[in-house]
Structure formats: structure tokens, C-alpha cells
Amino acid sequence: MSIIIARAFIFYFILTLMMKLMGKRQLGEMELSELVTTFLLSELAVYPITDPDIPLIHGLLPVLLISSLEVIISFACQRSKTLLKLLNGNPIVLYENGGYIDNNLIKTRVSTEDVETQVRINGFKGLEEIDKVILERTGKMSILPKGNQTSNQNGE
Numbered sequence: 001m002s003i004i005i006a007r008a009f010i011f012y013f014i015l016t017l018m019m020k021l022m023g024k025r026q027l028g029e030m031e032l033s034e035l036v037t038t039f040l041l042s043e044l045a046v047y048p049i050t051d052p053d054i055p056l057i058h059g060l061l062p063v064l065l066i067s068s069l070e071v072i073i074s075f076a077c078q079r080s081k082t083l084l085k086l087l088n089g090n091p092i093v094l095y096e097n098g099g100y101i102d103n104n105l106i107k108t109r110v111s112t113e114d115v116e117t118q119v120r121i122n123g124f125k126g127l128e129e130i131d132k133v134i135l136e137r138t139g140k141m142s143i144l145p146k147g148n149q150t151s152n153q154n155g156e
Helices: 002-022 030-048 058-077 081-088 102-108 112-121
Strands: 092-096 128-137 139-146
Touching: 002 030, 002 058, 030 081, 058 081, 081 112, 092 102, 112 128, 112 139
Parallel strands: none
Antiparallel strands: 092 128, 128 139
16 A cells, blocks of 8 residues: 555656646646646556556656657647647637638537627627637637727636
């Protein structure tokens, strides 16, 4: 039992360090590759923690490798917009000039009710106050109002 506790502490500190090295994004702002990496790291840590027969290094090496790969890909995406678009997609306009863009709603599987809910959450009475709604790469909706009103992004 003490081996499992010690391994849990080791992996906790290693995973915390790796997540800090990968960046300080909030969960809701993670891009797809970061979310996948987070799930992979948590899964990789489970078996060496709970099974003392698995050498600790068999869990640490993949964690370090995947974390390093995520950092390298992140740097590469900062330097290459093409790679960024390939891995994380583009922002998609869902509503513009008084109308929904149906193909984009279907492609993103977002309903008109989802858009209208985000408009209200952002403090607007309705779509008549809105110029454009954009689904960002992070999954959040940016609400761009008409005229001189201030813009909001998903309640922030």
C-alpha cells in the first residue's frame, strides 16, 4: 500500500509539472490537442500507480514523451498558421448580418437555441442586437454586437 501511495505522489508532482510546462490554459479554453494530451496523461499514470509490478519508468517515460510532444507541437503551431489550422481548425461564423449560417450550424452540431442561449448569457436581449456570433477553436462563442455596444465572450 505504501508503494502505491509513493507512486501516486510521484505521478502527481510529475503530471503537475508537465501540465505547467504545457501552459496555463483553463479547461474551457483548451484546444483539442491539449485536451487529448490531458486525458492521455491521466490514463498513463493510472496503471503504474495502482500496479506495483509495473516499473515506475514505464509510466514516467510516456508521460514525459507526450508532454514534450505537446510542447513541441504548441511551439510549431505558434510559428505555422497552417499547422495550427490543421490541428485545431478555424473559428466558424454561426450567425451574421441577421441570419444563421445553416451549413456551419450543421457542421459544428450547434443548434440555434445554443446560439440564442449564449447571446442571453452575454447580457443581450436577443439576436437583433447582434452582428455576428463566432464559434472559436476553444469551443466558446464570441458575440459581436451591432454598433457601439461592448463585445462579450461567453460570459467573461
